[in-house]
Amino acid sequence: MKRVTVHDVAAEAKVSLATVDRVLNGRQGVKATTIEKVTHAIEKIGFTRDTQAANLAKRRVYRICFLLPSGDNAFMQMLKQEAESAADIEVRNRTQIEIREIPPFDGPALIKALDAIEADQFTGVVFVASDAPHVKQAIERIVERGVIPITLVSDIPGSSRAHFVGIDNVAAGRTAASLLGRFVRPQTGKVAVVAGSMLLRDHVDRRFGFEQVMREEYPELTLLPVLEARDDNATTESLVNTLLTEHPDLLGIYNLGAAKRGLVAALKQHQLAGKVRIVAHDLTDDAREALCDGTFDAILNQDPPHQIRSAIRIIRALADGTSFLESQERIRIDIFLRDNLNT
Amino acid sequence: MKRVTVHDVAAEAKVSLATVDRVLNGRQGVKATTIEKVTHAIEKIGFTRDTQAANLAKRRVYRICFLLPSGDNAFMQMLKQEAESAADIEVRNRTQIEIREIPPFDGPALIKALDAIEADQFTGVVFVASDAPHVKQAIERIVERGVIPITLVSDIPGSSRAHFVGIDNVAAGRTAASLLGRFVRPQTGKVAVVAGSMLLRDHVDRRFGFEQVMREEYPELTLLPVLEARDDNATTESLVNTLLTEHPDLLGIYNLGAAKRGLVAALKQHQLAGKVRIVAHDLTDDAREALCDGTFDAILNQDPPHQIRSAIRIIRALADGTSFLESQERIRIDIFLRDNLNT
DNA sequence: CTGAAAGCGCTTACAG
DNA sequence: CTGAAAGCGCTTACAG
Numbered sequence: 001m002k003r004v005t006v007h008d009v010a011a012e013a014k015v016s017l018a019t020v021d022r023v024l025n026g027r028q029g030v031k032a033t034t035i036e037k038v039t040h041a042i043e044k045i046g047f048t049r050d051t052q053a054a055n056l057a058k059r060r061v062y063r064i065c066f067l068l069p070s071g072d073n074a075f076m077q078m079l080k081q082e083a084e085s086a087a088d089i090e091v092r093n094r095t096q097i098e099i100r101e102i103p104p105f106d107g108p109a110l111i112k113a114l115d116a117i118e119a120d121q122f123t124g125v126v127f128v129a130s131d132a133p134h135v136k137q138a139i140e141r142i143v144e145r146g147v148i149p150i151t152l153v154s155d156i157p158g159s160s161r162a163h164f165v166g167i168d169n170v171a172a173g174r175t176a177a178s179l180l181g182r183f184v185r186p187q188t189g190k191v192a193v194v195a196g197s198m199l200l201r202d203h204v205d206r207r208f209g210f211e212q213v214m215r216e217e218y219p220e221l222t223l224l225p226v227l228e229a230r231d232d233n234a235t236t237e238s239l240v241n242t243l244l245t246e247h248p249d250l251l252g253i254y255n256l257g258a259a260k261r262g263l264v265a266a267l268k269q270h271q272l273a274g275k276v277r278i279v280a281h282d283l284t285d286d287a288r289e290a291l292c293d294g295t296f297d298a299i300l301n302q303d304p305p306h307q308i309r310s311a312i313r314i315i316r317a318l319a320d321g322t323s324f325l326e327s328q329e330r331i332r333i334d335i336f337l338r339d340n341l342n343t
Numbered sequence: 344m345k346r347v348t349v350h351d352v353a354a355e356a357k358v359s360l361a362t363v364d365r366v367l368n369g370r371q372g373v374k375a376t377t378i379e380k381v382t383h384a385i386e387k388i389g390f391t392r393d394t395q396a397a398n399l400a401k402r403r404v405y406r407i408c409f410l411l412p413s414g415d416n417a418f419m420q421m422l423k424q425e426a427e428s429a430a431d432i433e434v435r436n437r438t439q440i441e442i443r444e445i446p447p448f449d450g451p452a453l454i455k456a457l458d459a460i461e462a463d464q465f466t467g468v469v470f471v472a473s474d475a476p477h478v479k480q481a482i483e484r485i486v487e488r489g490v491i492p493i494t495l496v497s498d499i500p501g502s503s504r505a506h507f508v509g510i511d512n513v514a515a516g517r518t519a520a521s522l523l524g525r526f527v528r529p530q531t532g533k534v535a536v537v538a539g540s541m542l543l544r545d546h547v548d549r550r551f552g553f554e555q556v557m558r559e560e561y562p563e564l565t566l567l568p569v570l571e572a573r574d575d576n577a578t579t580e581s582l583v584n585t586l587l588t589e590h591p592d593l594l595g596i597y598n599l600g601a602a603k604r605g606l607v608a609a610l611k612q613h614q615l616a617g618k619v620r621i622v623a624h625d626l627t628d629d630a631r632e633a634l635c636d637g638t639f640d641a642i643l644n645q646d647p648p649h650q651i652r653s654a655i656r657i658i659r660a661l662a663d664g665t666s667f668l669e670s671q672e673r674i675r676i677d678i679f680l681r682d683n684l685n686t
Numbered sequence: 687c688t689g690a691a692a693g694c695g696c697t698t699a700c701a702g
Numbered sequence: 703c704t705g706a707a708a709g710c711g712c713t714t715a716c717a718g
Contacts (some may be wrong), residue, residue: 003404003437005711016689021713029687051435052395053711056694061346089668092394094346174682182640183525213682297525305670325432327648335678339517339556348695359705364697372703396695399710 004047013041024049055094062095062316066152066308067113067127069104073231073258074284075304076104076128079153082308090312097312105197105230107132114138117147124148124315126165129156131201136160148318150311153302154202162318165311165331167302169202172333173209176254176279179298179335181218183277184251188220192243192250196231196257206256206281221251229259236262244270252277260286264295283336291338301334347390356384367392398437405438405659409495409651410456410470412447416574416601417627418647419447419471422496425651433655440655448540448573450475457481462488467658469493472504474544479503491661493654496645497545505661508654508674510645512545515676516552516599519622522641522678523595524561526620531563532594535586539574539600549599549624564594572602579605587613598623607633626679634681644677 010020015038022030023038041047066083069076080099087097103109107130115138117125125142129135129151136159142149148162155164180191193210195203207226214223227243229236236259244250244266253276255263260280267273273295280287283301290296310329317324353363358381365373366381384390409426412419423442430440446452450473458481460468468485472478472494479502485492491505498507523534536553538546550569557566570586572579579602587593587609596619598606603623610616616638623630626644633639653672660667 003711006713007711017712018689018714019687022688025713031687034687048434050399050437050711052437053399053694054713056393056396056399056696057711057713059694059713091391094393094395168685171683171685175680178680178682186529209682305668309671325648328652332677333683334675335680335683337518337521337678339521339552340514340676340678342511342514346695349697350695360696361698361705362703365704368697374703377703393695396710397697399712400695400697402697402710 003050004045005050006047008045009038009041009047012045013037060094060320062123062312062319063121064095064097064312064315065117065122065125066097066099066311067102067110067125068099069128070101071104071231072233073104074260074286075258075282078282078284078304079308082304086308086312095312095316105130105199107135107199111135111138114142114149117142117145119145119147122147123319124150124162126150126152126311126315128153129159129161129201130154130199131156131204132199148315150315152307152311154200156201163314165307165314165329166202167331167333169205170209170212172281172300173206173211173254173256174213175209175333175335176206176256176298176300177210177213177218180252180254180277180279181214181221183279183297184221185218187251189249189251190222190224190247191252191254192224192247193226194236194240194253194255194257194263195226195228196259198226198228203257210254210256224250229257229262231258233259233262233265235259237265238262240266241269244272244276250276252279255280258282260284260290260296264290267295283334283341288341291336291341294338297337299336301336302331303334307331346393347388348393349390351388352381352384352390355388356380403437403663405466405662406464407438407440407655407658408460408465408468409440409442409654410445410453410468411442412471413444414447414574415576416447417603417629418601418625421625421627421647422651425647429651429655438655438659445470448473448542450478450542454478454481457485457492460485460488460490462490465490466662467491467493467505469495469508469654469658471496472499472502472544473497473542474499474547475542491658493658495650495654497543499544506657508650508657508672509545510674510676512548513552513555515624515643516549516554516597517556518552518676518678519549519597519599519641519643520553520556520561523597523620523622524557524564526622526640527564527594528561530594532592533565533567533590534595534597535567535590535593536569537579537583537596537598537600537606538569538571539602541571546599553597553599567593572600572605574601576602576605576608578602580608581605583609584612587615587619593619595620595622601625601627603627603629603633603639607638610638626677626684630679631684634679634684637681640680642679644679645674646677650674 006020010017068080083099102113139149139159143160151161151164153166227239278296279298281300283299287299349363353360411423426442445456482492482502486503494504494507496509570582621639622641624643626642630642
């Protein structure tokens with residue numbers, strides 16, 4: 001039951017520990033025959049490296065900066081809270097986490113925050129990417145300065161970010177359409193979409209996926225023009241109020257942005273809670289309540305704790321040049337009904 | 344940026360490393376005033392222990408045995424495969440994993456396998472718990488011998504297992520009913536349930552949750568008597584064939600056990616694929632195919648990789664007496680439609 | 687191209 | 703009740 005260690009490999013290959021280490025880490029300047037001897041010994045005695053010991057010896061520390069939008073977006077608050085609790089836990093794993101708030105929907109502010117990242121201090125930076133002009137270039141600069149950029153929740157495809165942590169938003173839109181379509185069937189009539197901002201890639205993608213499925217599979221349903229409510233509760237409430245007044249026969253709404261409280265308020269004002277089918281995003285407290293009392297029919301969610309942990313794991317793996325498990329890091333589109341809410 | 348270590352604490356408190364370690368690990372036999380000095384120093388200089396270094400020094404190794412049912416149950420195959428790949432990865436984290444197969448639905452075989460666990464060698468044992476006579480007592484015995492028992496997928500509530508890794512199966516049944524109910528609405532007619540075995544707690548619970556919601560919220564739907572198909576494809580096919588012949592007007596089926604291939608075969612034979620609404624469990628290859636071609640409407644899933652990793656993390660935490668993140672370990676009821684299949 | 691020795695941050699006998 | 707020293711399994715200067 002004794003562990004096989006580098007010492008055993010060194011003894012078996014009749015070389016020093018330093019040489020074993022060189023081979024193990026693929027470093028330059030080892031004679032081919034020596035490499036051969038060592039790899040042979042490793043195979044023979046069945047050695048696998050202890051990662052934790054290696055990290056300890058390497059004195060490796062990771063520093064990660066999260067740039068998160070400020071404001072009253074409940075989902076972003078959840079992300080921030082998860083990042084804070086991850087910070088407490090990850091210090092034990094030689095990882096320091098710092099959270100900086102930036103204004104939402106604000107390309108220039110994001111660019112400024114990216115440029116302000118102290119490249120000598122941070123391993124990586126995680127941010128919700130507004131797809132605004134020049135953000136791509138700011139990402140280029142951060143890469144050049146040796147910091148690993150990770151986009152979170154909303155991506156900029158074609159940029160040089162190292163990885164995107166978030167759901168497939170086109171698929172999310174399609175899923176919303178499938179649910180809403182089945183829930184209103186066999187009625188025919190109007191369906192509305194409420195978005196946050198068409199500056200955010202995730203919103204654009206969700207809309208695209210939703211309209212795709214609606215057109216293909218529910219041609220009997222009429223799609224009203226998209227409302228853009230900037231993820232703001234007051235704006236959402238007033239826009240939806242107008243919507244419900246103008247279209248009293250509305251069958252369903254896909255709320256693909258935030259600001260669920262404003263939506264609920266408008267529905268209740270018109271006494272339409274539970275009458276109009278609603279599919280929305282993100283399992284916030286408001287969403288839970290609306291699911292429970294029947295105001296909402298389904299919520300699509302992207303698990304905040306999973307996303308935060310995934311970003312951290314990916315930065316560490318990328319920094320170490322080690323691999324990570326795709327299956328573990330893929331963020332799923334979670335569907336919640338009233339009945340699987342507490343699971 | 345230098346890390347604060349035990350050395351710093353020792354210097355600050357003017358005690359030895361050994362004493363710092365005693366306080367850190369809450370060991371007996373330290374003077375109260377000394378404890379005070381050390382905790383004070385820890386607070387003052389802001390020390391947090393490096394877990395990896397601690398594990399290295401402790402020479403801690405974990406050995407975990409998975410007892411998984413043999414046979415052609417596709418979901419169990421997925422679990423086994425995940426356990427195997429976890430085995431490869433976790434050796435790097437001082438964790439050895441061994442997999443043993445046992446016959447399915449076989450209480451005595453499970454008991455025998457539990458009793459055969461070498462208590463001096465294993466930290467914990469993970470198993471799918473048939474709720475058969477005397478299994479509870481076998482779990483008691485394993486606890487007494489100092490091995491941590493974890494139930495996976497199907498639980499025995501009230502037993503002394505240390506933890507259950509799996510979904511809330513009553514909630515899963517309720518969710519299935521909500522989906523199926525909405526999918527068939529506003530039609531009225533008959534709905535059937537196909538189960539595996541009423542010896543398995545998870546099947547019993549799913550059925551319970553399903554019937555609850557059906558009776559409360561869809562009184563216009565008639566529930567046919569439950570079919571028990573032992574998770575076997577041939578049996579399922581023949582039972583469902585009879586079902587479809589006797590009830591040509593059937594609206595929907597909740598398949599709460601395994602054996603989806605048999606179900607699909609019967610539906611296709613009767614040319615009813617896509618006509619009868621189907622909600623089933625576990626995202627196997629058969630399930631994916633059936634979702635894609637419209638034979639199934641929704642699949643409830645419990646993520647196999649997550650369940651395997653969770654069981655491992657929980658055993659390590661329990662063995663170390665450290666805490667784990669409830670939120671990370673809760674297994675969710677994932678709902679899949681055709682549209683969020685690849686996410 | 688290779689090796690001896692010190693060190694990462696903790697824990698563990700052992701001695702007192 | 704407390705401390706000095708060795709060790710966990712790896713990596714890193716430094717010397718040759």
